[in-house]
Amino acid sequence: MAEQWTARFGGLGLAADQELLYLHLLTGPGLSAAGVGAAVGIGTERALAALGALAELGLVERPVADGALWRTAAPDVALEELLLRRELELRRTRGRITELLRTYRRTSTGPEGELVEVISGRQSIADLWRSLQLGARGQLRILDKPPYIRRSDPDLELASLARGVRMQVVYESLVLRDPGRLAEIHLFTEAGEQARVLPELPLKLALVDDRWALLPVSSGTEEQSVLLVRPSSLLDALTGLFELYWSRAMRMPPPDSTETPRDRHHQLLTLLAAGLTDESIARQMGVSTRTVQRWVRELMDRFGARTRFQAGIQAARADLL
Known part of the structure; x- marks a missing residue:
């Protein structure tokens, strides 16, 4: 049974043994360490270690005497307390980002290491773009044109729109010749994306809040390297470039079969x-x-x-x- 584990509470930081034992104890009146370990397919020693960790987290109650049974604490109270602790840890970690960034900049080579970073490799670029989208707080502004690193992830953009991220995208008209891509754009605009179109764009560009810009190193047929730009006069210039093309672009009308x-x-x-x-x-x-x-x-x-x-x-x- 342990081999079939799939995390349901990954955000709480529970390991596989801990989650399996916790879920099983929720369904019964109480079990010994040996009993619950056998029920989920692990040995008594592993079960005791996992139960001890769950007790430290406040999710289970330790037996008050030898031979007594392990029981879960009330999930609404225990899980809420654990969530609050995790949120506090995350806020503290976020507060250390600036410190980590200063350390990173000190160890970067070259004068450009502080403000501009080169990322190479298709997978690394795709992973970076996904992280930037997930980290967007207020707005995403994009100049969109081929080529693409990989097929877009509609769920990721829809999730950003759902949490209130404002999205402004200028599409090069060539993009709209792909029926599949056009259908995705219609989906995004219905969800709140502001879309415009121009016959031609000079480059691909993504602006995440006022914190980062992402653009190709070159305008070749296939992207191998991109630039990650942090707050600087260069980022300001790229923001101005986007606003210029946004002001020139035509609003993309939504499809409407009932139009006059x-x-x-x-x-x-x-x-x-x-x-x-x-x-x-x-x-x-x-x-x-x-x-x-x-x-x-x-x-x-x-x-x-x-x-x-x-x-x-x-x-x-x-x-x-």
Whole structure:
């Protein structure tokens, strides 16, 4: 049975033997160390060691006499107290981060070690990005363009949105040509992500709160190294770069099958201005490519335009964009 253990209370710091014994004692009136150890498939010595640790944590009550049985304490009181202790330990650990960072900087080589760090290797980059997302407190601002280290994790972004992290993302229009990626973006915007689109972006960039920036070392076809930038004038400049492209980007309209013709025209013009192809626009709006082409011709006829560009100019003058 011990080999089948899967942690249910990993956040409490319980080892495998401790959790197995605790869960088993919860289901019975009380057992001896030998009895509960046999029930979960471990020896008496291991059981005694685990029970002693549980007693130190306040989760079980020690026998008052030889031969007496081990019993669990009331879970609501015992677990709440343990959780409070763990939270206090975590707060103390967080308070030591600055001290650890100073030590890290002193041992870093080169003048750039204090503010800019190079991380290499696809797995290391992916792990770092996941840690940064999990550590975001207030906002994530992203310039999103291929290539990607690995497929995105929708659950991770949805969890960030659910805990109140504000997300602003500017997508390069090329991203929207992938139906799977487009479906994910729709999922994110429905959950609260603010999404905009531009025909082209100069680089990939992620800003986490006002604490970190992550960007590729080079703009090659495959990322092998990234820069992690900490608070500095460089981080300020990267933040300004994001805000510039955010202000220029077109808002990405959500798909809506019940939209009015005016809404449809606004969405179509927005996507055309963002540089999307007819095929990408069709996927975004949930219609066929032929339908998109027909709508474009209708707009051109409406404004008396010979080209799509002229139609866009006329639309802007009519305050439709």
